[in-house]
Amino acid sequence: MSYLADLAELLREHGLPADRVEATVADLGSHLEESDGADPEAEFGPVEEFARELAPTGMQGPAAPEAHVETWRWTADTYVDEELLNRFGDEGWEVERVDALGRFVSHRDLERPQRWEYRRELVTRGREGLDERLAPDGWEACGNWIVYAWFKRPVAASLGPGAEISAPPGMPGRVRYFSRKFCVLTGVMVAVLVAAGLVVAVDDGDAGSGFGFAGGILAGALVPFAGVWSWQVWRSRR
Structure with a gap:
């Protein structure tokens, strides 16, 4: 498929490691197969923009090894998502948003990773006033999907310097987490x-x-x- 081949080439140019490129393209290919052969450009958008979105912030080519931010997209069902968000948040993963496919778009600063905590709210009747009610306790909106809204806050707000992680674990090896x-x-x-x-x-x-x-x-x-x-x-x- 030319779209995925072009995407892989662009990701390599952006400095993404070969194993990450292979895993990312394989995951996207599986998604397209599960979507009955959906058109990749309609599904993900223009390949150049999608590649920039997938590449970690600061990766611009050969100088990528100096980049200190890594990104990760993953998804989970609502039986385990809040538990996993807090587990990965404790490893330094900060959720930026929830994308159109329902995946948590996350990043982590490898030089000074900080712990994060999360909560999920049901918003079937809208979210009027929800952000304002949670803001005094440090909660910030970080994503929406159908009837749910997710909020994050840095653990540093309560722990101070103790929230910094001295030796963060490696990136999780999975991108889908579905409970039994x-x-x-x-x-x-x-x-x-x-x-x-x-x-x-x-x-x-x-x-x-x-x-x-x-x-x-x-x-x-x-x-x-x-x-x-x-x-x-x-x-x-x-």
């Missing part, structure tokens, strides 16, 4: 959908009607999700 509960719930939903299709097929005596029924339910469920996702994409590119 989430996987079981997803499996149950798929099983219920298949069972509903079989019941319809048996009642009608036509397997095609069962597949049509199940497909209709799935398509109907995806319509609102697709609408929210499109809004997130549009909002993230404003």
